[in-house]
Amino acid sequence: MIRLTDVTKDYPSNHGVRHILKGINLTIYPGERIGILGKNGAGKSTLIRLISGAEPPTSGSIERNMSVSWPLAFSGGFQGGLTGADNVRFICRIYGVDYHPRFKFVEEFSELGSYLHEPVSTYSSGMRARLAFAISMTVDFDCYLIDEVLAVGDQRFRDRCRVELFERRKDKAMLIVSHSHRYLKGNCDRFLLFKDGTIEEHSDFEEVYFQYKQQIGEGFQSKEEMVREMN
Template identity: 35%
Template sequence: MAKTVILKNVTKTYSMYESKSEQLTDLLLPFKKKKGRKFDAIEGITFSVEEGDIVGLVGINGSGKSTLSNIIGGLTPASSGEVIVEGEVSVIAIKSGLSNNLTGKENIEFKCLLMGYSKEKIEEVMPAIIEFSELGDFINQPVKQYSSGMKAKLGFAISVTADPDVIVIDEALSVGDQTFTDKSLAKMMEYKKRGKTIFFVSHNTKQVENFCTKIAWIEGGHLREFGPTNTVMKNYRTFIRKYNKLSETEQKAFRDSLAAGRKHD
């Protein structure tokens, strides 16, 4: 099968500053020695995904899953390495890139315009998006009044209308009521049957196991393991059981040791 997404030695590095003045110095005096330390959110990630693969991105908080998903989705550029995505990609996330000052309906119009829809096309898809979102009269209220679950519903409803080739779902099914989650998963299963390529970020290991065909386990910004769901999730569950048996102090020490290895001058 043709490779749909290829990552070659992908790294994303951020600058960390102890004060605003350090940040301003680096911005205004680019030729001066940099003051901020570097932090590798992800480093040297390499794997390829075939058309129709459903890839779960797993790892404890702060591992780099969302950074990786944003790079695949084109929301964040990689600092180095190569990212090849064949086809149109859509990102479905909790925040969903919605404008708080616009109403739900205005956000639909705005995001559809960004997706290249004509005015006529927007009018055509508007009723289906509103119906799928289950927001009712709230569709005419400012998004700043929405709960995180309502935002996720709206963002999901808009994104699935685009019918992309590659879909990135970042915790968008972890909020809201179970009925909407089930409906959203059913929509994703429909895409799965149609051979769409999907990246699925979730802390719900049961969802990941039931839905995904492959797993990318990210730990401390590195790819610890990539392969079939049954193999990788067995190893990941063993790790999680051991991690959860640690005390809070021990868990923090483990996370701190991973973070320390990602910082450099």
């Protein structure tokens, strides 16, 4: 279980303190898949970073009784001067897992070829994302944090990512940030909508997506009209 209690997150700006998250309370149970919606800048990615431990909250507490992945395809933890292979080795040492079978998996899944033995600083953003996703799949986490990761690469690679994540890890908890209604509806059973730094929870996808569309100024006259358009 992961529990957030009265979590806030503020950032300084040229116009004063920006209050991104305001008193968030959320509990994530094993095996749940939670979809997250909200307009750009609403705090979705911030929430993912806080749960992963990449950043601390300004106030409140986050209790983790499950192992949590870093945000999938997040490459900010890579050492640019090291090769892709050396970064795999480094991650394996941190998590205390055997390097050799995991390197073989990363090599085959990422399809980076000889670039795995080149410094990560020479990679394109897409190559870094492929490496990050492949490494994420080498460690068995209880909860995976997904921030639009499956937009990485061509359709064939995205299909492989879906199989690896949603079929082979179907018993894992997941938090999924996405703007795709098909992606969220097909993979989630709980939904969170960000509004002015707070979250509303819904179990009805059509209702939460209707509100989200209203929020970003692409509203439909009714939920029925939206459903017709989605289908």
